[in-house]
Amino acid sequence: MERVREHLIGVLVALLPSILFSQSPATVPGRSAEHYAGIVTEVELRQHLEVLASDAYQGRDTGKEGQKMAARYIREHFISSGIPPIENAPKGTVVEGYYQPFELIEEISGSISITHKETELLFLKELLYFNESIKEDRSVKELVYLGDGSSIGDVQGAVGKVGLVKEPGTKDPMALMGALRKLGESAKGTGVDVLLVTTDRMEELVEKVGHYVSGSRMRLPVKGEAMEGGGGMQMILVSQDAMDDLLGKKPMRKLTRKKVGSTVMVDFVIRAKASANKVLSENVLGFIEGSDKKDELIVITAHYDHIGVENGEVYNGADDDGSGTVAIMMIAKAFAEAKKAGDGPRRSVLVMPVSGEEKGLLGSRYYSEHPIFPLENTVANLNIDMIGRTDSAHNGANPYVYIIGSDRLSSDLHVINEQANESSTKLVLDYTFNDRKDPNRFYYRSDHYNFARKGVPAIFYFSGVHEDYHQPSDTVDKIQYDLLHQRALLVFHTAWLLANTEERIVVDGDVE
Numbered sequence: 001m002e003r004v005r006e007h008l009i010g011v012l013v014a015l016l017p018s019i020l021f022s023q024s025p026a027t028v029p030g031r032s033a034e035h036y037a038g039i040v041t042e043v044e045l046r047q048h049l050e051v052l053a054s055d056a057y058q059g060r061d062t063g064k065e066g067q068k069m070a071a072r073y074i075r076e077h078f079i080s081s082g083i084p085p086i087e088n089a090p091k092g093t094v095v096e097g098y099y100q101p102f103e104l105i106e107e108i109s110g111s112i113s114i115t116h117k118e119t120e121l122l123f124l125k126e127l128l129y130f131n132e133s134i135k136e137d138r139s140v141k142e143l144v145y146l147g148d149g150s151s152i153g154d155v156q157g158a159v160g161k162v163g164l165v166k167e168p169g170t171k172d173p174m175a176l177m178g179a180l181r182k183l184g185e186s187a188k189g190t191g192v193d194v195l196l197v198t199t200d201r202m203e204e205l206v207e208k209v210g211h212y213v214s215g216s217r218m219r220l221p222v223k224g225e226a227m228e229g230g231g232g233m234q235m236i237l238v239s240q241d242a243m244d245d246l247l248g249k250k251p252m253r254k255l256t257r258k259k260v261g262s263t264v265m266v267d268f269v270i271r272a273k274a275s276a277n278k279v280l281s282e283n284v285l286g287f288i289e290g291s292d293k294k295d296e297l298i299v300i301t302a303h304y305d306h307i308g309v310e311n312g313e314v315y316n317g318a319d320d321d322g323s324g325t326v327a328i329m330m331i332a333k334a335f336a337e338a339k340k341a342g343d344g345p346r347r348s349v350l351v352m353p354v355s356g357e358e359k360g361l362l363g364s365r366y367y368s369e370h371p372i373f374p375l376e377n378t379v380a381n382l383n384i385d386m387i388g389r390t391d392s393a394h395n396g397a398n399p400y401v402y403i404i405g406s407d408r409l410s411s412d413l414h415v416i417n418e419q420a421n422e423s424s425t426k427l428v429l430d431y432t433f434n435d436r437k438d439p440n441r442f443y444y445r446s447d448h449y450n451f452a453r454k455g456v457p458a459i460f461y462f463s464g465v466h467e468d469y470h471q472p473s474d475t476v477d478k479i480q481y482d483l484l485h486q487r488a489l490l491v492f493h494t495a496w497l498l499a500n501t502e503e504r505i506v507v508d509g510d511v512e
């Protein structure tokens with residue numbers, strides 16, 4: 001009789017996941033989630049945020065001292081919360097106490113110039129380029145003329161040569177990048193490895209797209225890449241006047257009569273300065289081992305890096321993403337306290353403040369490529385990025401939070417999050433940005449995406465952008481601590497349910 005009943009319940013549960021999760025959090029043995037939620041206090045959230053978002057932390061720029069200070073601060077918090085360091089990291093991963101260190105390549109733009117007789121053509125003046133793949137000076141004696149690019153496919157056998165082509169005519173400078181990418185793709189077939197693209201609107205292009213490519217960029221190293229690395233097609237936009245100087249007696253307009261694929265004699269040098277630095281950064285690890293389901297894992301993330309200092313001004317990043325960082329620090333403490341009292345989570349919980357987010361979700365990307373715990377056993381990722389403010393769409397409205405991605409990979413995850421909210425914080429859950437047609441594409445723009453792309457169901461908690469987004473004015477005095485507190489609690493309650501329910505949540509959606 002007992003068995004049949006169990007079986008019947010099993011069938012019901014399989015058919016109706018929402019029934020399973022209609023159990024209240026209180027049915028988890030020991031003291032309730034509500035009890036441990038009390039550890040996440042507004043006062044302590046504020047205390048931590050006032051430290052991390054202070055000027056002393058210099059905007060927590062990836063790889064810089066401010067980010068390292070923040071990492072140490074979070075580590076101290078984990079230690080004082082009684083969370084032990086991770087021991088016995090699996091093969092192929094590196095864990096140093098509370099850190100997962102990783103290496104980045106910083107590419108500084110503007111390293112390529114062209115010298116010709118006495119003149120030097122420079123980046124953002126006569127030249128514009130979006131990648132810097134050549135690393136050595138290159139003396140150029142001839143060019144392969146490729147016309148306007150339309151019959152580029154007819155040209156072959158120009159291996160290791162420099163091509164010359166006219167800019168593809170796009171009205172919108174923003175569409176130029178796409179057009180250039182296509183041009184580069186078709187030029188590959190010719191064999192050229194450098195493509196000079198002449199344009200008669202350099203000033204306009206520098207003004208419209210220059211700021212996207214100036215400064216520095218960071219990326220993860222490609223497997224086995226040497227620092228000098230590089231490779232691939234180097235495309236350089238050259239202003240029409242400068243190109244005519246390089247061409248000498250036969251300026252561009254006279255070349256148009258030439259056959260595509262013919263040779264043009266020139267004499268100049270493309271110079272390449274060292275343009276890459278190695279940068280070390282780290283994800284911080286707060287691991288609370290589970291009990292009877294400890295091999296399964298819930299990962300809770302927020303990025304603790306921000307964009308540093310510019311022109312002497314500190315970008316404090318109180319909301320972005322100091323708010324998420326302090327929220328997950330307190331969630332870690334609450335789980336650690338529960339564990340101390342014998343009410344620890346059944347599944348393991350990894351609270352992981354990540355770095356490198358502002359440079360392109362790099363810390364979470366590194367983790368997803370070098371997971372410390374197998375991704376197959378990773379049940380869900382809850383990610384917080386900016387939960388301390390109110391956006392213009394919610395001025396004067398009831399307390400809310402945007403929920404992004406909850407139903408993309410797991411219908412159960414969506415239901416659990418709603419139930420956690422129903423039984424605790426009762427926030428208005430706004431799904432506006434969960435729309436697949438969301439022009440902001442927020443689903444792809446924070447760290448949860450690196451889990452989602454690997455098939456791990458994920459939720460991104462967010463309170464929207466505001467006028468201080470990525471400005472030096474994103475400071476602690478503008479944080480709404482009551483809202484930050486409520487939103488942190490929702491994440492805690494959702495994590496508590498995910499970690500303690502009998503059945504692991506289903507994955508019934510497709511990876512995008």
Ligand SMILES: [Zn+2]
Nearest residue numbers: 320321358470
């Ligand atoms: Zn940001």
